[in-house]
Amino acid sequence: MTDVLRRGRGSLAFSFLVQGVAFALLVTRIPAIQDRYGVSDALLPAFLAAVPILAGVGSVSTERLVKRVPPSRLLRWSQPVVLLALLGVGAGERMVELGVALAAFGLAVGMLDASMNMLGVSLQRSYGRSIMLSFHAAYSLGGIVGASLAWVGAHWDLALWVSYLPVVVVLLPAVLVGSRWYVDGGDAGPAAESGVGEKAEEGHALAFKLLLPLCLVMTVAYIGDSTVSNWSAKYLQDVLGSSEQMATVPYNVYMVTTLVGRALGDFGVRRFGAVAVVRAGALVAAGGFAVVAGAPGAWVGMLGFTLLGLGLCVLVPQTFAAAGRLFPGASDAAVARLNVFNYVGFLIGSPLVGALGDLWSYRGAMLVPMVLVLVTLVYARSFAAQPDRYGGGHERPRTADVGRGSNGL
Secondary structure (H helix, E strand, O other): OOHHHHHHHHHHHHHHHHHHHHHHHHHOOHHHHHHHHOOOOOOHHHHHHHHHHHHHHHHHHHHHHOOOOOHHHHHHHHHHHHHHHHHHHHHOOOHHHHHHHHHHHHHHHHHHHHHHHHHHHHHHHHHOOOOHHHHHHHHHHHHHHHHHHHHHHHHOOOOHHHHHHHHHHHHHHHHHHHHHHOEOOOOOOOHHHOHHHHHHOOOHHHHHHHHHHHHHHHHHHHHHHHHHHHHHHHHHHHHOOOOHHHHOHHHHHHHHHHHHHHHHHHHHHHHHOHHHHHHHHHHHHHHHHHHHHHOOOHHHHHHHHHHHHHHHOOHHHHHHHHHHHHOOOOHHHHHHHHHHHHHHHHHHHHHHHHHHHHHOOHHHHHHHHHHHHHHHHHOHHHHOOOOOOOEOOEOOOOOOOOOOEOOOO
């Protein structure tokens, strides 16, 4: 394993961590943002929905841009934009300034998410073993750090810009320096090594048909994730009768178990294969939703959210990795398209559970993402390594990728 790849892996993991910090600082301070700009409850959903919609636009744009610009360069310049947009959210005074900052944040996040996962997929290919979950573990760790910093800001009643400025001052130069060691794998490998790769190049319609199972898995994974993010506190307090303080715990538990699951997940993929890990994750997540829906009290509900973190955490990283295997000659384009369904799931999940909770019951609403996540079992074979390229569920390194750094190494 070359030093170039090791540095590339470390710098990319740091980018995932920084993105986790930035996103957590934004979403956990939404009430403070609403108060600062005087955004009404009726208007707030429009602002929140605009971010994932624009992120989808950014992801689609990335698919086109990587035909001319390496993913490492897109990541190098989109991450600073995300950090500066975050600072803009905290420093503005008028609603139009908030709109501009959130628009910049959304577009840049879409480009950032797509390019990060492109580099992760190509690095995993070069490593010849599963490492994708470790990058998403870094993101989870960043989310915990960002949420903790947000708690400090809220506890001490700090202005938003006071909370955000030190983070941006520290992280912005760090990511610019770290970007020197990004490694571009590219799609230069022979697609002809895989029959699937050849079929993927026959036309956009066929390519989308091959990618569709992974798109569905990505969507349901984020429906589950957004359900926990947006409804865990309300569910514990209003349905299970917990205190307001205890209602803040499930999301933190979810993030910690997500970190643990992703930190250990790569070992599971290497030992048992991606298909087995994805199936186990789907079953554990479905069990978590079942426990939450039937919980007699807050502590059992907490157990359910713990299971959700352990189950859902493996689905998204393995979906990106599977797209890279399925389209060995066009992995960047596949990752960019797949990344759009990240935001589709985010847009569907929270309104779906909220509407069902109001019309039916929140216990019943929790059964819907449970059923949806079980769809993953139907498409689990899509996560298998191609037998003519890989053996035993593991990947062999592409020598053409090794040593190609974004800085020309």
